Structures are given as structure tokens and as C-alpha cells.
Amino acid sequence: MSVRFEELHVGDELPILARMVTRGDVSAYADAGGDHNPLHQDDDVARMVGFPGIIAHGMFTMGHLGACVSTWAGDPANVVRLSAQFRAPVFMGEEIVAGGRVRSLDAETRTATAELWVTVEREGTTEFAIRKGEAEVRFPDRRP
Amino acid sequence: MRHVNRAAEGKTYEPVPFAVDDGRLRAFHDLFGGPPGVPPTLLTAAEFAVFPHVIGDPELALNFRKVVHGSQEYEFHRPLRLGETLMAEARIASIRQKGGNGFLVIETRMTDGTGETVAVARATMIERAPSA
Numbered sequence: 001m002s003v004r005f006e007e008l009h010v011g012d013e014l015p016i017l018a019r020m021v022t023r024g025d026v027s028a029y030a031d032a033g034g035d036h037n038p039l040h041q042d043d044d045v046a047r048m049v050g051f052p053g054i055i056a057h058g059m060f061t062m063g064h065l066g067a068c069v070s071t072w073a074g075d076p077a078n079v080v081r082l083s084a085q086f087r088a089p090v091f092m093g094e095e096i097v098a099g100g101r102v103r104s105l106d107a108e109t110r111t112a113t114a115e116l117w118v119t120v121e122r123e124g125t126t127e128f129a130i131r132k133g134e135a136e137v138r139f140p141d142r143r144p
Numbered sequence: 145m146r147h148v149n150r151a152a153e154g155k156t157y158e159p160v161p162f163a164v165d166d167g168r169l170r171a172f173h174d175l176f177g178g179p180p181g182v183p184p185t186l187l188t189a190a191e192f193a194v195f196p197h198v199i200g201d202p203e204l205a206l207n208f209r210k211v212v213h214g215s216q217e218y219e220f221h222r223p224l225r226l227g228e229t230l231m232a233e234a235r236i237a238s239i240r241q242k243g244g245n246g247f248l249v250i251e252t253r254m255t256d257g258t259g260e261t262v263a264v265a266r267a268t269m270i271e272r273a274p275s276a
Contacts, residue, residue, distance in 0.1 A: 002179070029175055032168065032171035032175060032189070033192060034192040035188070059185060059188045059216065063176045063185045064176055066176065066178070066183050066184045067176040067183065069184070071177075071178055071179060075179055076178065076179065077223035079220070080219070081218065081220070082184045082185070082218045083217035083218070084215060085214065086212075086214060086215060086216075
């Protein structure tokens with residue numbers, strides 16, 4: 001579902017990408033990303049700092065956002081910048097939804113800048129696990 | 145009450161090698177999906193190979209239990225190549241106090257065998273103010 005630069009308009013939304021967050025995935029992420037902070041593995045440690053249980057790594061949520069942006073970009077190599085602000089914790093069994101919107105287009109460099117977010121529905125309100133994220137995607141010129 | 149030590153601003157840490165290897169790539173793809181290629185957040189593994197030295201640096205005097213990951217940025221000068229080994233060097237880019245919280249920006253620069261910068265990662269760690 002990648003797009004061509006010529007088809008883009010300011011205000012276009014990136015296709016949303018949703019997933020469930022499970023204990024198994026977060027544990028696998030700790031190994032893959034090398035972040036073994038017990039806050040993400042040990043419920044007792046998480047409770048000591050006031051959470052009901054372990055929370056996902058911020059980088060787990062950003063990894064999901066990266067997949068959303070890379071899918072839209074067609075190739076992760078087209079993503080030249082990616083940033084995120086971690087604003088709310090994500091608990092096990094929750095669904096995270098990554099999305100974004102094109103903010104500006106530069107025809108000369110074929111670069112699109114998009115603002116990004118990841119949301120969680122919790123007790124009837126939308127929480128932003130990530131907000132004020134931003135990506136810069138440079139689309140290759142594939143015209144003959 | 146402890147505060148991060150601003151004198152550590154600009155300090156660099158011993159570079160560590162980071163291999164863009166198939167196993168790591170597969171682990172990220174299995175977890176997050178997305179098109180083939182090196183996922184942009186794979187570099188987090190390079191950062192977390194260096195962070196323990198930074199977080200544990202007695203000169204910084206960080207209170208680890210009060211530290212949360214505030215924000216993250218990746219900037220690519222060229223795409224990462226499967227099979228290459230990069231050197232990851234961390235530097236304390238800035239230390240600020242705001243509203244009782246300490247903001248620590250750790251910049252990790254990835255260079256290839258020719259010494260060219262391939263990517264720069266910026267992690268902002270927040271040391272929350274001690275609760276009253």
C-alpha cells in the first residue's frame with residue numbers, strides 16, 4: 001500500500017496500522033532491542049512506580065509506528081528521519097493504532113514530511129502513546 | 145535531592161560496534177512487520193548497547209529509577225546495509241533542567257568503515273523530579 005510522490009497531497013492521511021500488545025511480544029522486544037529494564041518485564045517493579053502492571057517499551061510503540069511509516073513509504077530506506085514523543089504508557093492487552101498526516105511536500109527533493117501519532121482507547125478516551133511524531137520520507141524517482 | 149550534573153555536557157563514551165545482522169533484522173520483522181529492508185528503529189539496539197555506560201556514569205549522577213524515555217529521533221544520511229558493522233559513539237548533547245525535571249539528550253552517531261556518518265540517533269531521557 002505504498003504511494004507515489006506524485007499522488008500525494010498535504011493533509012493526506014497515512015493508512016492506519018493497528019496491533020495488540022501482548023506480554024510475549026514485549027518480552028521478545030526486550031531481547032531484540034536490548035532493553036531489559038524490569039519496568040517492562042516485572043509486574044512488581046511496575047507496581048512500585050504506580051502502574052497496574054508492566055508497560056510496553058516506548059521503542060516498542062515506535063517500532064510499530066516505524067512499520068506504519070515504512071509501509072506507506074514502500075521501503076524503509078526511503079525514511080530519512082523519524083521522531084516521536086512518548087506521552088502515555090501502553091499496558092498489556094491494549095490495542096495501539098499508528099497513524100499520520102502529510103504536513104508538507106517538497107517536489108524538488110521528492111520529500112514528504114508527515115506528522116505522526118500512536119493512540120490507545122482507554123476507558124472511553126483516546127490517549128496518545130506517541131504524539132508530535134514526525135517522519136521525512138524521500139520518494140525515489142521511478143519515472144522512465 | 146539529586147540533579148543531573150551539567151558539567152558532563154559534551155562528554156563522549158567509548159564507541160561500540162553494532163552489526164546490522166540478519167538475526168536482528170528478522171527479530172524486528174517478526175515483531176513489527178513492514179516491507180523488507182532495515183527498519184528505521186533497529187538502531188535502538190545500538191543505542192541500548194551504549195546507554196548502560198551513560199546511565200551508569202557516576203559523573204552524570206542520574207537517578208536511574210526516576211528516568212523515563214521522553215522522546216526519540218533517528219536521522220539517516222544513507223540507508224543502512226544488511227551485513228555491515230557500524231561504530232556507535234554516544235555523546236551527551238545537552239543537559240537541561242525544566243520544572244524540576246532533568247532533560248538529558250544522548251546523541252549516538254553511527255559511522256561506517258570509511259568514517260562516514262551513516263545515521264544519528266537522539267534520545268531524550270527525563271529524570272523526573274523527586275516527589276515531595
